[in-house]
Amino acid sequence: MKNAKIRVKNLDLYYGEFQALKNIHIEMEEGKITACIGPSGCGKSTFLKVLNRMNDLVENVKITGEVKIDDIDIYKDIDVIKLRKNVGMVFQKPNPFPMSIYDNVAYGPRCHGIKKKNILDEIVESSLKKAALWEEVKDRLHKNALGLSGGQQQRLCIARAIAVEPEIILMDEPTSALDPIATAKIEELMEELRKNYTIVIVTHSMSQAGRISDNTAFFLNGEIVEHGITSQIFTNPKDKRTEDYITGRFG
Numbered sequence: 001m002k003n004a005k006i007r008v009k010n011l012d013l014y015y016g017e018f019q020a021l022k023n024i025h026i027e028m029e030e031g032k033i034t035a036c037i038g039p040s041g042c043g044k045s046t047f048l049k050v051l052n053r054m055n056d057l058v059e060n061v062k063i064t065g066e067v068k069i070d071d072i073d074i075y076k077d078i079d080v081i082k083l084r085k086n087v088g089m090v091f092q093k094p095n096p097f098p099m100s101i102y103d104n105v106a107y108g109p110r111c112h113g114i115k116k117k118n119i120l121d122e123i124v125e126s127s128l129k130k131a132a133l134w135e136e137v138k139d140r141l142h143k144n145a146l147g148l149s150g151g152q153q154q155r156l157c158i159a160r161a162i163a164v165e166p167e168i169i170l171m172d173e174p175t176s177a178l179d180p181i182a183t184a185k186i187e188e189l190m191e192e193l194r195k196n197y198t199i200v201i202v203t204h205s206m207s208q209a210g211r212i213s214d215n216t217a218f219f220l221n222g223e224i225v226e227h228g229i230t231s232q233i234f235t236n237p238k239d240k241r242t243e244d245y246i247t248g249r250f251g
């Protein structure tokens, strides 16, 4: 693939003796949304965390193979802080810090050394605008973020991720704790974000994967059984196991 942003080759991951990812090969295109689907426990979250080395924090993890972002092997000679700045993450449960809306968004830029108030003000405003939250919070930026609704909190977490200017955003079931209206807002937002970011999302919702993603990877027991263009995976899967999963026969 010519414009792959992420290239994964021969990736194996073990938690102790247990192999959670098996010989993963996948390339993900720049500026596209890739959905990772598959039954519970098949390795989707583990795979997502490989992409910003979050698994480094887990004891007894062993990873072999190659994971390249922009042709740089992220498991060799790389500053992990820089990597995580470039590869942001949004989790299943909105997890704003117990501080003001403003400080949540300014947190990352401050950690990276930005101190000037006018610059932080700009970053906070533009990040909240990109996360489609600005209009709802512009009059209460200094109120505690925990006072926001779940859907607003999740958009705040997206604004927080965007504030350090990543190129890739990982989303681990970002709407599973939200109601349908908040979910629709996040999906709309993702549509908007895909213009500027490469997004990898784990979702349990087939309909969500169908609606929002360009490409889909189907995981089963630590392997990627099949990946390709979402419409093709959903209408004409090559592997019987993919077909069984998407038609609801298991999982």
Ligand SMILES: Nc1ncnc2c1ncn2[C@@H]1O[C@H](COP(=O)(O)OP(=O)(O)OP(=O)(O)O)[C@@H](O)[C@H]1O
Pocket (backbone or CB within 6 Å): 015, 018, 020, 038, 039, 040, 041, 042, 043, 044, 045, 046, 047, 058
């Ligand atoms: N820190 C860990 N230590 C040991 N085993 C782990 C750890 N994290 C995950 N696992 C195991 O690795 C496998 C893959 O887990 P993972 O969370 O990646 O699956 P998943 O597909 O994201 O599941 P779900 O859809 O339920 O979130 C599971 O069998 C899980 O029990």
